Amino acid sequence: MITKFSTIAATLCLASITSTQALADYPEKKIDLIVGYAAGGGTDVMARTVAPFLEQYLGDDATVVVKNMPGASGQIGVTATAQADPDGYTIGTYNLPGMMARTLDRDADYDADSFTYLANVVDDPNVIVTPKSSDIDSMEKLVAAAQERDGAITVSMSSLGGDDHFFLIRLSEETDAEYTIVPFSGSAPARSALMGGHVAMGIINLSEVVNFRDELNVLGIATNERSELLEGVPTFTEQGYDLVNGSLRGFIAPSGLPEEVEASLISAFEKTYEDPKFQEAMLKSGNPISLTTGDDFQALNAEQLELAERVWESSPWK
Amino acid sequence: MYGSLIDALPAVLSLGNFAAVVLGVITGICIGALPGLSATMAISVLIPFTFGMDPLVALGMMAGIYNGAMYGGAIPAVLLRIPGTPAAVATSFDGYPMAQQGRGGYALQVSVVSSAIGGIVSAIVLMLLAPPLAKVTLLFGPSEVFWVAVFGLSAIVFLLGGDVLKGLLSACFGVFVSLVGLDSISGYDRYTFGHLELLDGINIVVLLVGLYAIPPAIALLEEVVDVDTSTAKKLNTTSLWKAFPSMLRFWKTWLRSSVIGVFVGILPGAGGSMAAFLSYNEARRASSNPEDWGKGEPEGVAASETANNADTASALIPALTLGIPGTAVAAVMLGGLMIHGLQPGPMLFRDNPGIVFGFMWQFLFAAILLIVLGGALATNSFAQVLRLPRPLLGAFIITLVLVGVYSINGRMFDVYLMLGFGFIGYFMDKLKFPLPPVVLGLILGGFAEQNLRLALRIGGGDWTALAANTTSKVLIAMILLVILTPLFSRLSRRKKSESTA
Amino acid sequence: MKQTTSGQGPHPDLITGIAIIVVAGFLLLRTPDMPTMSSLLPITMLSTLIGLSVLMILRVFAATRSERFKAPRHQIFENLPRFLGIVVAIGLYVVSVSLIGFYTTTAVMVPLVAWSFGYRDIKRLLLADLIFTGGLAIIFALLMGQDLPTEFFIR
Structure with missing residues (x-):
């Protein structure tokens, strides 16, 4: 019994020695940054923009290599990150509410406890848009039309179980009306169907509307304060609807990351975020940024999961 | 707008940017020509690599690869009956018989000239008509796109081959394969058996490579005379410039196929294969000797190759203006733009005219370069590769196929899937089940279904909503015309023969 | 293309037909779980596959009795x-x-x-x-x- 105990203690000691040794000069080898989407997507561009700054602020000639593992709307990549060794040499991109919604609607091999939450970098709020040709150019008219008959308003959006879907459910609760969901695969087709006038309204994200300002009516933006990227567009809160929602993109590592490693990664993300060159690069790629790190990020994740659970219980999307 | 077009030219002609296009075209031809490697895969491998490059260098290479690969796909299609890209399936219908008759060299020359013409027309359309054509794209909502897909599926009637029963079985198989994966409208996973890798559906390249490249590779090792590389030795080439005058009689086909290719390109999601199939059918219907088609008619090669290259630049019209790519390759290229911070949309043309219009010029130059580079490379170099000893060639093909399929998503799963299709393809080939209906069924089956259901949702479940607007009605009329005309002509011919008897 | 009207063993079309029916039948068993609209096209396609395979099998038997029906027998393995x-x-x-x-x-x-x-x-x-x-x-x-x-x- 005693020998057994001492063996365990010895192993623990040994393990902690080796791990502190490894930590002393983290990072001492290349860091894989797993992206769950193909090269060139929004999440991928974020990761590639962040990577050189991360290298700079981690110091010690750190190298960050972006690895694309596309498939199943990011689930393959995030599962790989969850199952990687928590040594700080594998980190990954993370999307909310998508990654939490997948734990509800599919048999996911991970859950909210599988990760160390590093930093959320992008907060891309939802917007409601209507075609330029449409008579519905304000929230009042939209709500009036929607309340007139259930399902009268057709809504194009990018997919089921995503931020746009959750936003619609909340809109439905707030305005006390039923909408007809038309889920396209991807936000660009959803936006085009809207521009062609094939549907009555669309729910997309701020970054997807910036380049189409003149072609669409934007009825509102789901943030607490107005956005610089979309001048003159009121928030929903201003208009009397309690709707704050969006798509979040950030970075996570497998759970059980040594504290020192976690701290140095988070500090590198914070410095990256403060860098004006980084902010400029993100703005150029149309990504509205907003930093949430560590425990706050974890709390944010819990909040998103709760929303997803609520939606899943009241109106499961499959 | 046309002013910015001229302004963009000098930057494109700078040495580095022009060299990128040349390099791209050469790479593209090689990639298209190697069975198993596709333009989609090549560009997706290239994209991360271009992060940090000058945008015009990166885009020039991509434009070159796209155009080069669309022609390159014709080379193995003609010489080995292995289409190098999905869009080259229709090229093999007449190209391979020509090669067997010892006219492979001429078939390749027709391919390269037709590809270049299609590419040039497409690039010019992209340069001059992108904004108005984007408005045409917007006319096509789910119900219209559904009818376009049905129109494409009606081409299956002509692809059935000698045994109608087996042709229909092939088509149903193709449509069924297209249903595997997440049903985006109900959120249900169909036939994924718990594999996340299947959730996004089965990639066309995986199926195509399996069905078309594995059986000939096996045959090469099996020593069957079915795939005969010895004919490749007798390419019988004359100089391209001597052969060119005899091609001028294809001008009607070039024109028709260019229009079809451009039109299919601006529609979201259909792609180069549909353009090639449709244009092949239309050319055959218009031909005075439709019975010779499929037996080595050069005009068939011209029709298919013009259309699949006419689809390239025009597929970028919806991609650049609306963010919806017209083909799988355009989808990957869109990623190539985004990685340089270039977001699609009307603002792109205003904020970055130098890059957007430069990119369009690069498409034009890539198409023109095809004649020079394609003519020289194809007939001389690639035919040499086919002189390799048969067992060695077979082993090489299997290796290339593995690399190509693995690189699409970087996983072995796709390779196993591809081998599965390879063995199905082997038996289909031996039992004379036609393969083209499988390809068309996969491309258009799920696509038609998804749009039908979206249209029904928008229409509140009312089926008449499908034919509610003018665009839909025109499309329905066209479909009826295409299906009924051959029936009537057959009936009237039968009546005539009965009355003479 | 090698064709022989008489050969040893069962006709390849017969085996293929049965194989398709078995596989399609198995896949058909999974459709009841699906939402109605999701299952519509799979059911149509699988039933059509089964129907066409039955026709193909019948054709093999018809061909042995009557000259009017043809079911060409293709050789599968060279070696x-x-x-x-x-x-x-x-x-x-x-x-x-x-x-x-x-x-x-x-x-x-x-x-x-x-x-x-x-x-x-x-x-x-x-x-x-x-x-x-x-x-x-x-x-x-x-x-x-x-x-x-x-x-x-x-x-």
Whole structure:
């Protein structure tokens, strides 16, 4: 019994020695940054923009290599990150509410406890848009039309179980009306169907509307304060609807990351975020940024999961 | 707008940017020509690599690869009956018989000239008509796109081959394969058996490579005379410039196929294969000797190759203006733009005219370069590769196929899937089940279904909503015309023969 | 195309037809779980596959009785042992790629397969192998930095 105990203690000691040794000069080898989407997507561009700054602020000639593992709307990549060794040499991109919604609607091999939450970098709020040709150019008219008959308003959006879907459910609760969901695969087709006038309204994200300002009516933006990227567009809160929602993109590592490693990664993300060159690069790629790190990020994740659970219980999307 | 077009030219002609296009075209031809490697895969491998490059260098290479690969796909299609890209399936219908008759060299020359013409027309359309054509794209909502897909599926009637029963079985198989994966409208996973890798559906390249490249590779090792590389030795080439005058009689086909290719390109999601199939059918219907088609008619090669290259630049019209790519390759290229911070949309043309219009010029130059580079490379170099000893060639093909399929998503799963299709393809080939209906069924089956259901949702479940607007009605009329005309002509011919008897 | 009107064993179309019916029938069993609209097209396609296969089987029997029906019998295997050899070789290759790495496997398997299937000029074989595998390594590993299944000795 005693020998057994001492063996365990010895192993623990040994393990902690080796791990502190490894930590002393983290990072001492290349860091894989797993992206769950193909090269060139929004999440991928974020990761590639962040990577050189991360290298700079981690110091010690750190190298960050972006690895694309596309498939199943990011689930393959995030599962790989969850199952990687928590040594700080594998980190990954993370999307909310998508990654939490997948734990509800599919048999996911991970859950909210599988990760160390590093930093959320992008907060891309939802917007409601209507075609330029449409008579519905304000929230009042939209709500009036929607309340007139259930399902009268057709809504194009990018997919089921995503931020746009959750936003619609909340809109439905707030305005006390039923909408007809038309889920396209991807936000660009959803936006085009809207521009062609094939549907009555669309729910997309701020970054997807910036380049189409003149072609669409934007009825509102789901943030607490107005956005610089979309001048003159009121928030929903201003208009009397309690709707704050969006798509979040950030970075996570497998759970059980040594504290020192976690701290140095988070500090590198914070410095990256403060860098004006980084902010400029993100703005150029149309990504509205907003930093949430560590425990706050974890709390944010819990909040998103709760929303997803609520939606899943009241109106499961499959 | 046309002013910015001229302004963009000098930057494109700078040495580095022009060299990128040349390099791209050469790479593209090689990639298209190697069975198993596709333009989609090549560009997706290239994209991360271009992060940090000058945008015009990166885009020039991509434009070159796209155009080069669309022609390159014709080379193995003609010489080995292995289409190098999905869009080259229709090229093999007449190209391979020509090669067997010892006219492979001429078939390749027709391919390269037709590809270049299609590419040039497409690039010019992209340069001059992108904004108005984007408005045409917007006319096509789910119900219209559904009818376009049905129109494409009606081409299956002509692809059935000698045994109608087996042709229909092939088509149903193709449509069924297209249903595997997440049903985006109900959120249900169909036939994924718990594999996340299947959730996004089965990639066309995986199926195509399996069905078309594995059986000939096996045959090469099996020593069957079915795939005969010895004919490749007798390419019988004359100089391209001597052969060119005899091609001028294809001008009607070039024109028709260019229009079809451009039109299919601006529609979201259909792609180069549909353009090639449709244009092949239309050319055959218009031909005075439709019975010779499929037996080595050069005009068939011209029709298919013009259309699949006419689809390239025009597929970028919806991609650049609306963010919806017209083909799988355009989808990957869109990623190539985004990685340089270039977001699609009307603002792109205003904020970055130098890059957007430069990119369009690069498409034009890539198409023109095809004649020079394609003519020289194809007939001389690639035919040499086919002189390799048969067992060695077979082993090489299997290796290339593995690399190509693995690189699409970087996983072995796709390779196993591809081998599965390879063995199905082997038996289909031996039992004379036609393969083209499988390809068309996969491309258009799920696509038609998804749009039908979206249209029904928008229409509140009312089926008449499908034919509610003018665009839909025109499309329905066209479909009826295409299906009924051959029936009537057959009936009237039968009546005539009965009355003479 | 080789066609023989009479052959030994059951008609290949018969076997194919039965195989399609079994597989399609199995897949059809999964449709009741699906939402109605999701299951519509799969049910249609699978039932059509079964129906067409039944017709194909009937055609085989009809052809034995009457000259009016034709069910051409195509020869499947030119050389069955060789075909099985190829299947085994491909299987071995793919498994070995994922186990011991792409370049090692390719360098060993390509000449081995080409040699076993009839190309016996060893000098040229090794030269071709060197150029081919080396070329792939230069393009994919050096120029493109593309990850193919990793070699066992650098893991």
